[in-house]
Amino acid sequence: MKALPLKVAASVVALAGVLLGPVVVVAQRSEDQALQAELAAKGLAIVKDKCASCHATGMDDASPHEKAPPFRDIVTRYPSENLAEALAEGIVSGHPDMPVFVFEPDEIEGFIAYLDSLGPETQK
Numbered sequence: 001m002k003a004l005p006l007k008v009a010a011s012v013v014a015l016a017g018v019l020l021g022p023v024v025v026v027a028q029r030s031e032d033q034a035l036q037a038e039l040a041a042k043g044l045a046i047v048k049d050k051c052a053s054c055h056a057t058g059m060d061d062a063s064p065h066e067k068a069p070p071f072r073d074i075v076t077r078y079p080s081e082n083l084a085e086a087l088a089e090g091i092v093s094g095h096p097d098m099p100v101f102v103f104e105p106d107e108i109e110g111f112i113a114y115l116d117s118l119g120p121e122t123q124k
């Protein structure tokens, strides 16, 4: 009868693992979401500062510059990572009205998160 308590203990541990596993995953996920939201807010602040004089930054506002596409349209044409790459190298567009910007890595991270927050998932 000595083995029984051990077995019970093992079952309790296993049960705890089964019960707590998803809790840990959910906690991780909401942490990721919080981080993502924080980055997106940072990205929004950057585009408001550097880009909003021409590009629409929200889901239904109009671009101040008539030829500058709203970011919500740009994200449907390019994956956010590709845009970020272009930004990291300093955006060069053929358009004379569009100045060249060079983004710092942490700004790019924010910019991607911001673009993703406008992305196809949000627009569904």
Ligand code: HEC
Pocket (backbone or CB within 6 Å): 047, 050, 051, 052, 053, 054, 055, 065, 067, 068, 069, 074, 077, 083, 091, 093, 094, 095, 097, 098, 099, 101
């Ligand atoms: C002075 C106005 C102005 C500012 C400021 C500006 N843009 Fe633009 N941008 C434009 C215009 C105009 C176009 C369209 C160019 C064209 O179609 O020839 C454009 C095009 C783009 C495109 C290409 C879209 C496409 O479909 O090819 C991207 C990406 C872009 N801008 C990103 C940005 C980002 C990021 C910022 C801020 C860091 C920014 N722009 C700031 C005027 C501006």
